[in-house]
Amino acid sequence: MAEYIDHELVHKRLPRRIALNKTVRGLFLASTLSGLIVLAVLLFDVIRDSWGWLDWQFLTSVTSFSPEQAGIIGAISGTLWLMMIVGPLTMILGVATAVYLEEYVKEGRVRTFFETNISNLAGVPSIVFGLLGLTVFVRMLGMGSVVLAGGLTMSLLVLPIVIVASQEALRAVPSYLREASFGMGATRWQAIRTVVLPAALPNILTGMILAMSRAIGETAPLIAIGIPALLIPLPGSLFDSFTVLPVQIYYWTIDAALTAEYAYMAAATIVVLLVIMFLLNATAIFIRNKFQQRF
The missing domain is CATH 1.10.3720.10 (MetI-like)
Structure with a gap:
């Protein structure tokens, strides 16, 4: 009888544990994807803003008060x-x-x-x-x-x-x-x-x-x-x-x-x-x- 009750408890708890495992795994996946998405958006925004400014003249020129002549x-x-x-x-x-x-x-x-x-x-x-x-x-x-x-x-x-x-x-x-x-x-x-x-x-x-x-x-x-x-x-x-x-x-x-x-x-x-x-x-x-x- 005790063995039957144990099996019954296991069968009752198993779906709950599987659901909990899926929920936790989904939260971890969402956290990872959130970080990657934010990073991708930041990189896209930075690269988009730098487009047209990042050239050889910018890399080899010294700092200037004029943005068109300034470099790094x-x-x-x-x-x-x-x-x-x-x-x-x-x-x-x-x-x-x-x-x-x-x-x-x-x-x-x-x-x-x-x-x-x-x-x-x-x-x-x-x-x-x-x-x-x-x-x-x-x-x-x-x-x-x-x-x-x-x-x-x-x-x-x-x-x-x-x-x-x-x-x-x-x-x-x-x-x-x-x-x-x-x-x-x-x-x-x-x-x-x-x-x-x-x-x-x-x-x-x-x-x-x-x-x-x-x-x-x-x-x-x-x-x-x-x-x-x-x-x-x-x-x-x-x-x-x-x-x-x-x-x-x-x-x-x-x-x-x-x-x-x-x-x-x-x-x-x-x-x-x-x-x-x-x-x-x-x-x-x-x-x-x-x-x-x-x-």
């Missing part, structure tokens, strides 16, 4: 200069910090203190890092609004992301690889350098991709340290004034209220920024996959 070569150059500072600096400091915390610091209050604060820094608004860069690099050290000050500020912004991602990558390395290295007589640093880091490198590069993508699209910290957007020559060194694509987009969007052409120029600049981000991410993914196949 200075912003492109400044963006690349900024990434040449942010990339190596965050890679070295982020991975070194993660290795120290994961491989040398024992479990305890000290490690918990560092990890908690690093995780909290990853969620700090970007404008706070801009004010920090303004106070320390621009004013205290007297650098001014130059490439080096901007690169150091953006490095502070994305450094917690790289540290956290690198820590997770190091934790994912199986412990038996370390133990095998120690068993063969390797020192701790030799095991880290020859076994742990190569095995964790693909995931570390994934974290770098996320960090670089955020750095290349941030505007608030650079505006806070006083990066201009008008009539700036191409930077030739770390101590030259510069501007970047997000800042150029920001100012042109504001100016669009007075001159309609600036809205189309901002749209064309957005397309260029998206292409640069795609190329940087594709390069990083290619490097990551090569290391993943090797190790």
Whole structure:
């Protein structure tokens, strides 16, 4: 009798569970499609507005007060200069910090203190890092609004992301690889350098991709340290004034209220920024996959 009742309950609940499963799956599908539709509409709107403005003259000309003569070569150059500072600096400091915390610091209050604060820094608004860069690099050290000050500020912004991602990558390395290295007589640093880091490198590069993508699209910290957007020559060194694509987009969007052409120029600049981000991410993914196949 009890077995019959159980079967009866199952038959009663089964249609309800199937319906619930279909409903939840439909909600997830709707959420995914909503995001894709919004993204498609935004891309269509940006590409439509940039049509006719995105040409070779626009890519190779400097900023001008005349919309017909203005270009973004200075912003492109400044963006690349900024990434040449942010990339190596965050890679070295982020991975070194993660290795120290994961491989040398024992479990305890000290490690918990560092990890908690690093995780909290990853969620700090970007404008706070801009004010920090303004106070320390621009004013205290007297650098001014130059490439080096901007690169150091953006490095502070994305450094917690790289540290956290690198820590997770190091934790994912199986412990038996370390133990095998120690068993063969390797020192701790030799095991880290020859076994742990190569095995964790693909995931570390994934974290770098996320960090670089955020750095290349941030505007608030650079505006806070006083990066201009008008009539700036191409930077030739770390101590030259510069501007970047997000800042150029920001100012042109504001100016669009007075001159309609600036809205189309901002749209064309957005397309260029998206292409640069795609190329940087594709390069990083290619490097990551090569290391993943090797190790």
